[in-house]
Amino acid sequence: MSDPWITVFGSATDAEEATAAAGVIAANWMGNGPVVRQFEADFARHLGVPDAVMVNSGSNALHLAVRLLDLPAGSEVIVPSFTWVACAHAIILAGCRPVFCDVDVATMNVTAETVAAQLGPRTRAVMVVHYAGKPVRMDDILALGLPVIEDAAHAVDSGLNGRRCGTMGRVGVFSFDAVKNIASPDGGAVIAHGAEMLGTARRLRQCGIGKTGAEAALEGGRWWEHEIVEPFPRYLPNDVAAAVARVQLAKLPRLQTRRQAIWRRYQTELTGVPWLHPPVDAAKDEVHSFFTYPVRLDNGRRDALAWHLYERKIYTTLRYHPLHLSDIYRTGRPLANTEQLARDVLSLPLHPRMSDGDVARVISGIRDFKA
């Protein structure tokens, strides 16, 4: 029997998630409803904040987050180039301009220095990404005095100094994509400070409609008329995704324990491979989320190692191809560390469905590589 493929990302769902989703479908209300509201309450409790607003993806949550800052048109927002494309798209969609900054090679995170290097007279905000789940040193970024959006898509369980990632800036963004630490068919959330911002987020996610029919009826109004506040896309979440996400959130401690065990085994067994640099662990005051395991390879070995593992049915990838090198966002200005990472980084398989045998196959695949 030949070995099955080992995927680089993945979820661990079972009959519990299936039952929760089936319950929603059997109850004949699959749309935005009570389960979304329950998930929002559970998720807010997990983060220790008063409330959260669920939407239908992390990418859309990023657009909503930039819009919530209410920046003047044409404002510049500093964002790492080493991130998911939707980070830059979100800034454009909100009428602003992305300005790409570099990251530190070891942590793959932005620092106050890499952000400060891009400050200009039109800079109005900063978007940071807690890469792989390792927290950005937020105090240094907040000290720059600009509103900060935290993309915590990798960092649902991360923290710094007793504070949760996604709750330290002005707006925090989470993803419940099918391979994120909390997996669902599709989903995301924003955390914002103050009831007003949260209320705006709730209106905007429903095509910018101010009151739902049910709310208007309760107030004795004409529930068939829409109060349109602002043109905005429909980012409404649904109860099927929320039901799956609720089960995953309840299981998160177990899922994280498994991710952490795989991470630790890689850290132990790959230390000492002379041409491979394992990722930096969480510092004493940090909690990591172990979303992905990004290694750096010396001297052009990355592509060869990726193919070597692929031949052994082990899938790996690079997160992320730099945005400032893509056709639509090309700036011509170099970001040396980001470009080095684009050449040298490979994400190894790390997800809670991996068996100990899978992890062993990845490690022996790397050890067989004739560097």
Ligand SMILES: *Cc1c(COP(=O)(O)O)cnc(C)c1O
């Ligand atoms: C996954 C991810 C997103 C977007 O989330 P989706 O739910 O997939 O749209 C945003 N930023 C980062 C860094 C991500 O990894």
